[in-house]
Amino acid sequence: MYRILAKTTLTPVTTEYLIEAPEVARQAKAGQFVVLRVHEQGERIPLTIADYDREAGTITVVAQEIGSSTLRLKSLEVGDSLASFTGPLGRPTEIEPDGTVVLVGGGLGIAPIYPICRTLREAGNHVIAIIGARSGELLFWEDKMREVTDELIVVTDDGSYARKALVTEPLKELLESREIDRVWGIGPAIMMKFVTLTTKPYGVETIVSLNSIMVDGTGMCGACRVVVGGRTFFACVDGPEFDGHQVDWDLLLSRQRYYVEEEQRALELFQQSSQQAESQETSRS
Amino acid sequence: MTNRKPNQIPRQPMPAQPPEERRHNFDEVAQGYTIEMAIDEAMRCLQCRNPRCVDGCPVQVRIPEFIKALRDGDMWEAVEMLKDKNSLPAICGRVCPQESQCEAECIVGLRGEPVAIGRLERFVADWEQQQGVREPEAAPKREERVAVIGSGPASLTAAGDLAKMGYRVEILEALHEPGGVLVYGIPEFRLPKAVVAAEINYLEKLGVEIRYNVVIGKLYTLSELQEKYDAVFLGTGAGLPIMMNIPGENLNGVYSANELLTRVNLMKAFRFPEWDTPVRVGSKVAVVGAGNVAMDAARSSLRLGADEVHIVYRRSRDEVPARHEEVEHAEEEGIIFDFLTNPIEVLGDENGTVSGLRCIRMELGEPDESGRRRPIPIKGSEFEMEMDTVIMALGTRPNPLVFSDAEGLERSRRGTVVADTDTGRTTLERVWAGGDIVTGSATVISAMGAGRVAANDIDAYLREEEQPWDTERAAASA
Ligand SMILES: Cc1cc2nc3c(=O)[nH]c(=O)nc-3n(C[C@H](O)[C@H](O)[C@H](O)COP(=O)(O)OP(=O)(O)OC[C@H]3O[C@@H](n4cnc5c(N)ncnc54)[C@H](O)[C@@H]3O)c2cc1C
Ligand SMILES: Cc1cc2nc3c(=O)[nH]c(=O)nc-3n(C[C@H](O)[C@H](O)[C@H](O)COP(=O)(O)OP(=O)(O)OC[C@H]3O[C@@H](n4cnc5c(N)ncnc54)[C@H](O)[C@@H]3O)c2cc1C
Ligand code: SF4
Ligand code: SF4
Ligand code: FES
Numbered sequence: 001m002y003r004i005l006a007k008t009t010l011t012p013v014t015t016e017y018l019i020e021a022p023e024v025a026r027q028a029k030a031g032q033f034v035v036l037r038v039h040e041q042g043e044r045i046p047l048t049i050a051d052y053d054r055e056a057g058t059i060t061v062v063a064q065e066i067g068s069s070t071l072r073l074k075s076l077e078v079g080d081s082l083a084s085f086t087g088p089l090g091r092p093t094e095i096e097p098d099g100t101v102v103l104v105g106g107g108l109g110i111a112p113i114y115p116i117c118r119t120l121r122e123a124g125n126h127v128i129a130i131i132g133a134r135s136g137e138l139l140f141w142e143d144k145m146r147e148v149t150d151e152l153i154v155v156t157d158d159g160s161y162a163r164k165a166l167v168t169e170p171l172k173e174l175l176e177s178r179e180i181d182r183v184w185g186i187g188p189a190i191m192m193k194f195v196t197l198t199t200k201p202y203g204v205e206t207i208v209s210l211n212s213i214m215v216d217g218t219g220m221c222g223a224c225r226v227v228v229g230g231r232t233f234f235a236c237v238d239g240p241e242f243d244g245h246q247v248d249w250d251l252l253l254s255r256q257r258y259y260v261e262e263e264q265r266a267l268e269l270f271q272q273s274s275q276q277a278e279s280q281e282t283s284r285s
Numbered sequence: 286m287t288n289r290k291p292n293q294i295p296r297q298p299m300p301a302q303p304p305e306e307r308r309h310n311f312d313e314v315a316q317g318y319t320i321e322m323a324i325d326e327a328m329r330c331l332q333c334r335n336p337r338c339v340d341g342c343p344v345q346v347r348i349p350e351f352i353k354a355l356r357d358g359d360m361w362e363a364v365e366m367l368k369d370k371n372s373l374p375a376i377c378g379r380v381c382p383q384e385s386q387c388e389a390e391c392i393v394g395l396r397g398e399p400v401a402i403g404r405l406e407r408f409v410a411d412w413e414q415q416q417g418v419r420e421p422e423a424a425p426k427r428e429e430r431v432a433v434i435g436s437g438p439a440s441l442t443a444a445g446d447l448a449k450m451g452y453r454v455e456i457l458e459a460l461h462e463p464g465g466v467l468v469y470g471i472p473e474f475r476l477p478k479a480v481v482a483a484e485i486n487y488l489e490k491l492g493v494e495i496r497y498n499v500v501i502g503k504l505y506t507l508s509e510l511q512e513k514y515d516a517v518f519l520g521t522g523a524g525l526p527i528m529m530n531i532p533g534e535n536l537n538g539v540y541s542a543n544e545l546l547t548r549v550n551l552m553k554a555f556r557f558p559e560w561d562t563p564v565r566v567g568s569k570v571a572v573v574g575a576g577n578v579a580m581d582a583a584r585s586s587l588r589l590g591a592d593e594v595h596i597v598y599r600r601s602r603d604e605v606p607a608r609h610e611e612v613e614h615a616e617e618e619g620i621i622f623d624f625l626t627n628p629i630e631v632l633g634d635e636n637g638t639v640s641g642l643r644c645i646r647m648e649l650g651e652p653d654e655s656g657r658r659r660p661i662p663i664k665g666s667e668f669e670m671e672m673d674t675v676i677m678a679l680g681t682r683p684n685p686l687v688f689s690d691a692e693g694l695e696r697s698r699r700g701t702v703v704a705d706t707d708t709g710r711t712t713l714e715r716v717w718a719g720g721d722i723v724t725g726s727a728t729v730i731s732a733m734g735a736g737r738v739a740a741n742d743i744d745a746y747l748r749e750e751e752q753p754w755d756t757e758r759a760a761a762s763a
Contacts, residue, residue: 023504037461043552043561044461069561084461086498215552215562218459218500219684220524221544225535232528232535237686251535254637258537262563269558 002036002085005058007078010140011133014064014108015074016050022057024049024087030115031093031209031241034059035217037083038072045069046214046236049088050111059087062111062140067263068270075274089217090240093207095119098181100126102174103149104167104195106187107133110141112209113186118148126150130170136161167191168198175202182207185244189252196244208244210235212255227251296398297326304617308587311473311555314614315379323408327356330400333392338402341390344370344734348387348402355409363409371406372442372737375414375480376467377730378407380577382608386730414483421491424451429515429747432457434501434687437465438729439720440520441484442736443743448491450744455514456488457499462551465522466721467729469551470543472581474588475611478550506690507716516715516743519702520736523721525684528677529573533631538567538639542574542582542678549585567673568592571642573628574678575600580611582676583620591674594620599627599647599660623670625649627662631675642672683722695760701725705759709739714754717743 006018024034033048051060063070076082093116101120105113110131121127127148132155133139139154139161146152153170154162163170167187174180175198183206185195192208199206212224212235219237226235229246233239300316301307307314318326330352338348347366354363367374381387383403391399429452433444436458448454462468464481489495501507501521510517526541528534545564548554552562570586572579575598583594596615598605601624605612616622625647632641646666649658683700695703695712702711702718709717719735721727745751 023499027504041553041560043563084498086459086461086500088503089500215544215547216460219686220526221547222526222528222541223544227535232530251637255535255537258638259563259565262557262565266558266561266563 002082004076004078004080004082007076010062011138013066013138014062014140016060016062016111016140017073019059019061019082019085020057021059021085021087024059024085025052025054025057028052028054028059028088029092030095030119031112032088032090033217033240034061034085034087035089035214036061036085038069038076039083042072042083043069044084044086044215044217046089046211046217048112048209050114052115059085062108064108068266071267071270071274086217090236091238093119093184093241095123097124100128100179100181102171102180102183103127103129104171104183104185104187105129105131105145106167106185106191106195107138109185109187109191110139110145113184114141114145114148116184117145121148121150128174129153130155130167132156132165132167134158166194168194171195171198175199175204180204184208189249189256192244193247193249196247200245206244207241208247209240210242210247210252211240212252213258225255292329292393292397294325294329296329296401297322297404299401299404301614304614304619307474308584308618311588313477314474315610317411318404318408323405324356324358326401326405327352329393330356331392337390337392338387338400342370342387343728343731344737346370346374346387346406351409352400352402352405355405360409360412364413367406367409371730371733372445373438373484373729373733374406375410376438376476376484377733378403378405378410379476379480380471380608380728381730382728384609414480421449421487424449427451427453427747429453430455430513431516431518431743432510432514433518433520434510435459435465435520435522435720435722436463436485436495437520437522437720437732438467439522439722439732439736439739440465440518441488442733443518443520443717443719443740444493444736445488445491446737446740447743448488448493450740452744452747454493456493456495457501457505457510458495458497459500459521460551461497463495463497465520466524469547470578470581472546472550472585474584475581500686502686502689502691507687507694507713508690508692511713511715514715515747516717518709518736518739518743519687519711519716519718519722520720520732521684521687521722522732523681523683523701523726525682525700526677527679527682529628529679531628531630533633533639534677536631536633536639537637538565538673539631539675539677540582542572542578542676543681545582545585545676546578549589555585555589564589565674566591567639569670569672570594570674570676571597571628571670571672572676572678573597574680575605575607575622576678576680577607577611578680579676579678580607580615580620582678584611584615584618586674586676587618587620595623595670595672596620597623597626597628597642597644599625600657601625601649604657625660627660628675629667632669639673639675640671642670642675644668644670681721681726683725699725703759705761707738708742708751709735710742710754710759712756712759714756715746
């Protein structure tokens with residue numbers, strides 16, 4: 001179960017996985033996520049459902065390698081199986097025919113906005129997407145995104161590819177020049193915060209997907225607590241999507257950092273053990 | 286030995302790891318009787334003709350019978366007597382609140398200390414487990430399929446009983462391990478996971494299929510299960526943590542007890558970094574609440590390296606709801622109890638991390654609905670304690686996730702499912718429920734008992750002995 005059917009390197013730090021999970025695929029909707037364990041001793045990590053194919057019975061996830069679990073995931077090969085894979089979790093994106101919508105995907109955020117763009121478009125919206133990354137080599141799925149949007153704007157922070165700008169710049173231009181009905185911003189917390197600051201003066205509803213630290217993903221532990229509009233919510237069951245203008249960003253950012261020391265330790269340990277494994281490989285051959 | 290009078294034998298103490306040692310490890314604290322101790326303790330039982338102890342047990346375990354068999358050295362007979370009513374004795378012997386159930390009623394306890402029924406139960410059950418996994422008797426197979434949602438004690442019991450009756454049983458569990466609270470909540474040092482694993486192993490031998498990572502309400506809805514299966518048992522417990530709603534509760538370093546215990550027990554964070562999941566408790570920890578969950582969180586914190594652990598409880602020692610043994614063990618290990626103290630704010634530092642707990646002193650007033658004296662804050666008695674971790678152990682409610690698309694399933698105001706206590710039937714046809722999801726957080730033995738009641742009624746229903754479905758009846762038991 002939960003076999004990796006395909007694995008594609010998208011950028012030097014992001015990998016796409018096609019996973020055999022027919023039951024999850026049957027129910028998956030845009031905006032939802034899965035919680036998986038890479039190996040038996042592994043932690044439960046949440047990843048957004050970046051795509052699903054009900055007929056083929058597959059789920060696509062895209063992971064950025066930032067620590068031990070995502071690096072260990074990358075070390076798996078096609079044909080290997082995950083230790084566990086639970087989903088679909090969280091509430092699906094609320095899809096309505098709003099008119100003209102803008103979806104902003106920063107860095108890894110491109111993956112989660114893809115299925116939302118597709119579904120919004122199927123519901124009859126005019127879909128504009130802005131995707132951006134620090135540099136051109138970190139950008140992915142440009143072609144795939146073009147297929148599910150009416151307009152696609154590509155930017156990089158350093159100008160190494162396409163237009164040199166932060167994602168908020170074209171967003172502001174759109175808000176200035178066009179009637180925009182709703183905005184989605186998905187990516188690192190700090191980027192989402194700036195997207196909401198950009199839309200705020202225009203009074204345009206802005207949805208964000210909160211990536212707080214999770215354990216079970218089913219509402220049982222409260223690790224994922226976030227504050228929205230002064231009230232506490234469990235992001236895994238009440239979200240992950242919330243009204244971005246109401247989010248307590250400082251709290252989210254601080255709670256995301258709680259385990260940095262432990263994460264660093266786990267990362268070093270993982271790197272040591274994979275180096276050892278490698279040097280044993282080379283000495284044998 | 287045999288010619289000693291029962292009343293001349295003292296209650297046999299439970300051998301335990303010394304407090305100094307055990308506060309640094311997750312190994313089981315209580316180590317179990319030797320055969321000599323067990324027989325001596327069994328001798329203390331008067332074999333009452335009208336055994337009051339049995340009335341004290343929520344499932345009426347045949348206490349004098351199993352104790353007699355043990356005393357006579359007929360161990361298999363003891364096992365059989367014990368398991369006639371209790372399918373999880375190795376677990377109940379360890380975690381039942383005996384002092385308020387069977388042992389509270391024991392006649393010997395009137396003039397001295399009651400017979401240690403729980404410890405004897407554990408002894409017999411452990412003996413059985415040491416014999417290796419039992420080969421279950423093959424029951425005549427039946428065609429009907431039963432879905433059992435969740436894998437806590439209610440579900441394990443229902444599944445086991447139904448499988449023995451020959452039904453095709455599937456357990457659908459949200460997490461990646463079976464056992465419910467027995468595995469993610471109650472720590473290893475109180476209930477070794479190997480004890481639970483042995484029960485699971487037995488269920489699998491009975492032919493029960495266990496499917497993990499299946500979240501009902503998400504992957505399948507209750508109404509889909511109703512269509513696919515002949516009967517559905519809902520045993521999803523009460524897993525949603527209650528928070529206090531005081532300022533500072535979302536600071537880094539504030540955990541629900543569920544989070545801390547899940548990280549430690551299910552995810553094995555006490556073995557980080559060999560296991561990937563981290564957990565962090567600082568040197569000074571406050572646990573709010575005084576139930577079993579609070580004791581488990583406090584004692585786990587100690588074992589994770591905290592120097593000073595407080596139990597902060599708004600009532601007094603007399604109202605502490607935890608098992609006596611756990612409170613005793615916690616005190617021996619050096620846990621500090623702050624009674625008549627209620628937190629009003631969690632204090633934080635500039636990084637958004639807990640730095641202290643602001644509390645107010647309480648006094649006891651008139652008894653409230655629960656019959657316990659109501660704690661009232663004493664004006665002007667606020668004070669601060671320095672802390673770097675705060676754990677909320679204030680209780681839990683049923684997790685509503687399972688109820689999406691469960692129209693017609695009646696629930697109480699507290700979010701529990703309404704079910705007929707005699708049958709387990711809910712207001713939804715062919716859906717039974719039992720355990721914490723019906724009662725709110727209760728006990729392992731009551732969950733087990735509810736699982737058994739439901740299994741019997743499912744059998745009666747599927748054999749068409751107890752039909753039709755009377756929705757009114759379930760609703761009446763609300
Ligand atoms: C709803 C949701 C959807 C997500 N979708 C994606 C996605 O599609 N692709 C992707 O690459 N990442 C996604 N993430 C983030 C991803 O879960 C973390 O990057 C991953 O857990 C990091 O694990 P690690 O061991 O590799 O890194 P670590 O070194 O353990 O952690 C690095 C950082 O990741 C975050 N993190 C760590 N553990 C968790 C956890 N259990 N839950 C959430 N965040 C954690 C923390 O902020 C931490 O500082 C999502 C998170 C959430 C909550
Ligand atoms: C820390 C702690 C210590 C305790 N100590 C004691 C003690 O010493 N003595 C005692 O008698 N009692 C104790 N209790 C209480 C006792 O454990 C519970 O009353 C008992 O476990 C309830 O059993 P249950 O079968 O109803 O549910 P649970 O044990 O809660 O099991 C429910 C199961 O359902 C699963 N589930 C939930 N939602 C879904 C879903 N949507 N789909 C699929 N599966 C789902 C859960 O993952 C879980 O595995 C303690 C509880 C805790 C938390
Ligand atoms: S099941 Fe619990 S209450 Fe009943 S006899 Fe055993 S220990 Fe006592
Ligand atoms: S009441 Fe006490 S003495 Fe009497 S049968 Fe029960 S355990 Fe034995
Ligand atoms: S991750 Fe545990 S409640 Fe949300």
